[in-house]
Amino acid sequence: MLTRLIIHIAYSLQLSLTYQRSKRFFHNLLENPNSVIKPYFDVFMICLVMFNVFLLIREVNTPLTDAELLFEDILVGIFITEYLLRVWLYRDTHKIILEAYEKATYLGIPFNPAHAIKMIISTKLEYMLSPLALIDLLAILPGYRPLRMYRMLQMFRLFKLFRYFNSIKLFSEILASKRFDLYTLATFLGILVFIGSTAIYMFEFPAQNGHIKNLFDAFYFSVVTVATVGYGDISPQTNGGRIVTMALIMSGLGVLSFFVSIIVSAFNDKMTVLRENRVYTEIGRYNHFVIICGFGRVGQHIAAQLQKDKLQFVIIDTDPTSILFAKQSGYLAIQADASKNQILCNAGINAGATAVLCTTGNDVINVYITLTSRHLNPNIRIISRVNREENVQKFYQAGANNVIQPFEIAGMVVAEYVGQPVAFEAILGIIREEQQCVMETLCVQTDSMLDGQTLGSINFDQRKLLLIGVISENSLHSQHKNRYTIKNQHFYFNPPDHFKLQQGDLLMVMGRDYSIEHFRGLIEKSRLTLRKKR
Amino acid sequence: MKRIAVFGYSSLSFEAMGRLTPDHYSLLFLAKNTDEAALVRAKGFAAETIDFRNDNELRAIGIGTDIDVIFCFYPDDSDNVFLTISARALDKHVSIIAIVDDPESAPKLLAAGANKIIDPYEICGRKTHEMLTRPDIANILDNTVFGRHDLKLAQIEIPHGSWLDNIRTDQLDLKNRHNLLLIAVVDNTLDEQLHFMTGGNPLVLKCGDILVVMGPTGKIKLFKNEVEHVGNR
Numbered sequence: 001m002l003t004r005l006i007i008h009i010a011y012s013l014q015l016s017l018t019y020q021r022s023k024r025f026f027h028n029l030l031e032n033p034n035s036v037i038k039p040y041f042d043v044f045m046i047c048l049v050m051f052n053v054f055l056l057i058r059e060v061n062t063p064l065t066d067a068e069l070l071f072e073d074i075l076v077g078i079f080i081t082e083y084l085l086r087v088w089l090y091r092d093t094h095k096i097i098l099e100a101y102e103k104a105t106y107l108g109i110p111f112n113p114a115h116a117i118k119m120i121i122s123t124k125l126e127y128m129l130s131p132l133a134l135i136d137l138l139a140i141l142p143g144y145r146p147l148r149m150y151r152m153l154q155m156f157r158l159f160k161l162f163r164y165f166n167s168i169k170l171f172s173e174i175l176a177s178k179r180f181d182l183y184t185l186a187t188f189l190g191i192l193v194f195i196g197s198t199a200i201y202m203f204e205f206p207a208q209n210g211h212i213k214n215l216f217d218a219f220y221f222s223v224v225t226v227a228t229v230g231y232g233d234i235s236p237q238t239n240g241g242r243i244v245t246m247a248l249i250m251s252g253l254g255v256l257s258f259f260v261s262i263i264v265s266a267f268n269d270k271m272t273v274l275r276e277n278r279v280y281t282e283i284g285r286y287n288h289f290v291i292i293c294g295f296g297r298v299g300q301h302i303a304a305q306l307q308k309d310k311l312q313f314v315i316i317d318t319d320p321t322s323i324l325f326a327k328q329s330g331y332l333a334i335q336a337d338a339s340k341n342q343i344l345c346n347a348g349i350n351a352g353a354t355a356v357l358c359t360t361g362n363d364v365i366n367v368y369i370t371l372t373s374r375h376l377n378p379n380i381r382i383i384s385r386v387n388r389e390e391n392v393q394k395f396y397q398a399g400a401n402n403v404i405q406p407f408e409i410a411g412m413v414v415a416e417y418v419g420q421p422v423a424f425e426a427i428l429g430i431i432r433e434e435q436q437c438v439m440e441t442l443c444v445q446t447d448s449m450l451d452g453q454t455l456g457s458i459n460f461d462q463r464k465l466l467l468i469g470v471i472s473e474n475s476l477h478s479q480h481k482n483r484y485t486i487k488n489q490h491f492y493f494n495p496p497d498h499f500k501l502q503q504g505d506l507l508m509v510m511g512r513d514y515s516i517e518h519f520r521g522l523i524e525k526s527r528l529t530l531r532k533k534r
Numbered sequence: 535m536k537r538i539a540v541f542g543y544s545s546l547s548f549e550a551m552g553r554l555t556p557d558h559y560s561l562l563f564l565a566k567n568t569d570e571a572a573l574v575r576a577k578g579f580a581a582e583t584i585d586f587r588n589d590n591e592l593r594a595i596g597i598g599t600d601i602d603v604i605f606c607f608y609p610d611d612s613d614n615v616f617l618t619i620s621a622r623a624l625d626k627h628v629s630i631i632a633i634v635d636d637p638e639s640a641p642k643l644l645a646a647g648a649n650k651i652i653d654p655y656e657i658c659g660r661k662t663h664e665m666l667t668r669p670d671i672a673n674i675l676d677n678t679v680f681g682r683h684d685l686k687l688a689q690i691e692i693p694h695g696s697w698l699d700n701i702r703t704d705q706l707d708l709k710n711r712h713n714l715l716l717i718a719v720v721d722n723t724l725d726e727q728l729h730f731m732t733g734g735n736p737l738v739l740k741c742g743d744i745l746v747v748m749g750p751t752g753k754i755k756l757f758k759n760e761v762e763h764v765g766n767r
Contacts, residue, residue, distance in 0.1 A: 290666065297637075301659025302666075309667060355666055359659075383665050385658060389545075402665045406658035411549020412680055413657055414631055417650055418538065418554065418603055423689040423746045426718045426728050427679065437718075437730040441670045464733040468715060468748070471670055482713065482750070484685060486677045493678070493685055494715055494749070506670055510717070511732040 003113050007101055010094040023092075026085050034284050042164040045082075048075055049164075052157050076140060079160075083136045090127035093120050135159045170274070174266040181262045189226070189255055196222035196248045203240035211237065226252035279314070279332050283348045286312045291353050293338035293369045294360030295322040298385055298406065302357060303331055314347055317360075339368040341376060349376050358384040358400075363391045367398050374399025430510065440516045441471065442523065444505040449526035456497030463519050465511040469493040472505040535560050537600055541586055541617055542607030543570045546633060546654060550605060551579055564595060586617050589624065598624035606632035606648070611639035615646050622647030684751040687717070690758050694741045698761055704736040712757045714749035 013019050028035035052075055055068055064072070097116045104111040127133055138156035162168045175182065201218035204211060211234045212218050221234045225248040236242045283289070289312035292299050299315065303326070306313045315326045316338040326333035336343040338358075349356065356373040358366040366384050373382050384400040386392055387407070395403045416424040430439050444450040450458070460467045470477070470492045477483075482493040491508075492499065501507075509516060537560045540547050551561050563581040565571035574581040584591040597604065604621050606614040614632045621630055632648040634640045640651045664672040678685035692698045698706075708714040718728045722742040729737055739745075745761075747754060 297655035298659045298662065301656050302662050305660065305663040306666075311667070357662055357666070359662065381666075383662050385662070402669075404658055404661050404665065406654040407545035408549050409657050409661050410546050410633065410652050410654035411553060414546070414550040414605065414652055415553035416680070417631065418536070418629075419558070420687065420689045421650075422720055422728070422744050423687045423717075426730075426746045427675070427687050429728070430730075437732060439668075439671050441668070461733045466715065466717070466730075466732045469674070471674060484678050484683045486673060491674050491678060494709060494713055508671065508674060510730070515732070 003111060006097060006113050006116075007111070010097040010101070013092075013094040014098060023089070027089055030082070030086060031089060034281055036285075046161065046164045048078065049157055049160050051075075056157075079136065079140045079157075083133075083140060086133065086136070087124055087127060091123050096120050096123060132163055135162065170270070174263065174270055177270065178262050178266045185255065185258055185262065192248070192251050192255070193219065193222045193226060196226065196244060196251075199244045200236070200241055200248075203238045203244060204236055211235065222248060225249055226255065228252045228256065276334065279334055280346055282332055283314055284351070286314075286348065286352050288354045289313055289348065289352055291316065291338075291344070291347050291349065291356045291373075293317075293356065293358050294366075294385075295319075295326050295333070296359065296361050298361075299357075299359040300325075302359060303329070307331070316343060316347060339365065339372050341372060344372060344376055349373060349380060353377075353380060355381040355383065358382065360385070361387065363387050363394075367391070367394055370395055370398040370400045436512060437510055438513050438516065439468070439508065439510045441506040441508055442516070442520060444501045444503055444507065445523070445527060446503050447527050447530040448523045449530075450501050450505075450507070450523060451503055453501050454497060455495055455499045455501070460509070463511075464515040465509045465519060467495075468508040468510055470495050470499065470501070470505050470507055472502065474502045474505065476500075476502055477505075536602045537596065538562070538603040538605065539564055539595060539597065539601045540605040540607065542605070542609065542613075542633075543574070544607050544609060544633075546652075547605065547607045548577065550607075562595065562601075586613070586620070589620055592620055592624060597621050597628065601625070601628060603629045603631065606630060606643075609635065611635050611643070614648075615639065615642050618643055618646040618648045679748070685749065686751050686754060687746065687748050688754045688758070690745045690747060690754075690761050692739055692741050692743050692745065693762055696741065696761055696763075698739050698745075699741050701739050702736045703731060703739065708747065708749075708757070712749070713753045714747045714757055716745060717748050718746040720744040720746070 029037050029041050032038055052072065055064060055072065058064070058068075096119050097113075100116040100119065101111045128137070135156055139160050141156075162172065197215065197218040200221055201212055201215055204218070204221075206213060212221065217234060224231055224234075225245055228249060230249075236245045290306060292302055292306075292313055292315045295303070295315045295317040299317070299322075303313060303315060307330075313331070315323070315331055315333040316336055317323055317326070317333070318335065318337050320335055323333045323335040334343070334347060338344060338347075344356075347353070356369070358369045358373075360366055360369075363386055366386065370382050370384050373380060381402075382400045383402045383404060384395045384398075386395050386403050386405055389405065389408070392403050392405070413424075413428075430437050442450075455467065455470075469482075471486075471489055472492065473489050477490065477492060477499070480492050480495055480499060482495070484491040484493065509519075535558060538554065540551060540561060540563045543565065547563070551563070554561060561579055563571070563574045563579050564586065565574060565581050565583045566586075568583050571581040571583045582595060584595060586592065593599075595601065604617075606617045606621075608614050608617065611634060614634070618630050618632055621628055629650075630648045631650045631652060632643045633652045633654060634643060637653060637656070640653065643651055661672070677683060679687050703716060703719060706716060708716050716731045718730045719737055719739065720728055720743060721737060721740075722744070723740045728746070737743075747757065749757075
């Protein structure tokens with residue numbers, strides 16, 4: 001009966017959306033370093049801990065008021081809740097039960113709930129015995145009145161700051177990464193202090209007119225000397241003691257230098273990885289972004305344009321100078337080879353990236369990046385720069401959607417400029433949005449005011465817009481004149497008033513940005529109104 | 535017919551020369567050496583060998599007399615700056631179009647007297663950006679206005695005595711009468727700025743104004759002939 005109930009609850013939790021949602025929420029609040037809400041929670045907890053520290057200092061010579069004691073009780077309540085939530089978040093209990101149950105069912109043996117519970121306890125204990133969980137627990141304990149007298153325990157609340165400050169976590173990680181070196185240093189230091197203590201005790205024993213009365217004094221003197229502190233409260237009186245002291249000082253300098261070098265090298269090793277991780281974390285927060293491979297002149301122009309449009313992007317380049325420049329410009333940049341699968345995967349080619357731009361000055365590299373990108377994501381948009389005309393076809397074969405030839409475009413600009421400078425500046429200005437006018441496309445969506453309407457009924461003049469044409473794949477329009485075939489679509493230039501719009505058609509209009517936005521808003525509003533009516 | 539002198543052996547030179555039809559333009563490539571000149575001639579263009587640092591040689595090819603446009607397409611910015619200064623000194627009215635490799639050289643070229651600076655990398659960057667953010671428009675314009683289709687953009691200056699003098703833009707009705715779209719007007723009597731025709735107040739056209747129209751090549755030609763025909767329609 002109990003077994004059935006346990007399994008029923010486990011399955012219910014597995015299927016419960018509310019449970020999953022609440023667990024995800026608390027995971028984001030307490031554990032997920034990439035979540036938006038965690039930093040706010042961390043700051044809140046830091047403020048609480050700091051205020052508690054203030055009370056702790058105040059309590060040294062002034063008894064706490066009732067309000068302050070109440071605050072401390074609330075604080076402990078928050079700490080207990082946080083601790084319990086963290087224990088709850090550590091692995092899914094219901095999953096452990098279900099795994100054990102399914103395993104038992106598969107093997108045809110009876111399910112033993114006691115075994116599953118044992119596994120749950122062991123899993124939760126694994127977390128509770130971790131250093132940060134122990135600190136959390138020790139920070140709660142002084143809340144229990146009989147333990148208040150142990151002021152030392154209250155100091156553990158300060159250690160809770162380790163949880164909320166990333167830099168402290170980083171320092172702990174660095175120390176952990178150099179565990180072996182630090183153990184070696186600690187062993188050497190231990191032996192040094194042991195030898196020093198023994199030697200100084202032998203030379204400076206009171207019988208020799210020395211100041212060392214016992215082994216603890218000798219140990220204290222050795223530690224103070226090795227650390228190159230030298231308080232001067234105990235000083236060697238015999239020649240032997242002075243020689244030992246000199247040896248200890250010299251060794252102490254060596255130990256300190258060794259310790260500093262370990263920490264510095266650990267920081268150096270870690271910083272590159274940390275910087276890269278920061279970039280990847282930032283990318284993880286993006287939903288729709290562009291990957292720019294190559295940050296030369298072309299890449300720089302694209303990045304500047306995308307930043308102007310407030311679009312998100314990440315730059316990948318092998319050249320450290322280019323990456324440094326990208327970072328100085330405030331862009332997200334990774335110094336790596338973009339033709340490597342792992343690099344593009346880390347950059348999010350399958351996790352939110354909408355396009356890959358291959359903009360290096362080398363056609364060989366651009367083809368390779370194009371091919372890699374297409375292999376990793378068959379649906380992503382790839383735009384590649386090609387420098388030699390004979391390579392254009394290779395880029396399409398590799399999977400590029402569009403190919404840009406800098407010199408071809410520049411040649412076209414020159415030719416057009418020579419023939420029609422005013423007209424060309426006008427169209428270029430519109431495309432680049434440098435003029436007061438812009439060109440945009442508006443989609444005819446189902447249930448919108450445009451769907452099924454004739455162009456004559458829309459009155460573009462009144463809306464302060466100029467209709468250039470309609471882009472459509474619909475065969476119903478094929479009887480109209482001024483039709484230009486472009487890939488799988490047709491462009492109908494200057495369509496007549498009786499041109500009836502169909503769903504999916506794109507209107508190519510020109511006008512001031514706010515006229516276009518206003519019209520777009522009306523279309524969207526009409527869709528919502530028509531939907532509501534239905 | 536415009537006479538164009540092209541300096542600098544590069545892909546850009548050939549792209550530009552290839553796009554300029556011999557019916558309207560007379561092209562002359564100025565090579566640094568005989569090998570370069572032979573290569574250009576092999577591609578079907580007229581070529582001569584000169585030292586661009588020598589003003590007499592520049593004069594000899596017609597700069598200051600019958601050259602209308604100069605393309606400074608040398609790979610080195612310093613060469614382009616020197617050529618621009620020399621050409622501008624010889625002819626105050628010649629149109630000089632120069633490419634720039636380093637963006638810092640752009641103001642120097644302008645100061646030297648260039649009319650238009652072309653930065654291929656900037657253009658490529660902008661093009662990629664257009665392709666990315668507004669693929670439909672970029673695609674349509676590339677294939678029609680700048681591509682192989684006969685849809686073109688043209689500028690038409692209103693000559694003295696044209697029937698367009700004192701006509702309001704809303705009276706033109708180019709859309710229905712000529713299958714053309716009036717995109718903009720440069721009002722030379724007012725501010726010499728582009729005024730886009732997007733349903734605002736109509737402009738009264740004057741002689742010297744420039745109309746920017748879009749439409750099929752044949753229709754543009756017909757309308758141009760009509761406009762340039764001095765007198766009544």
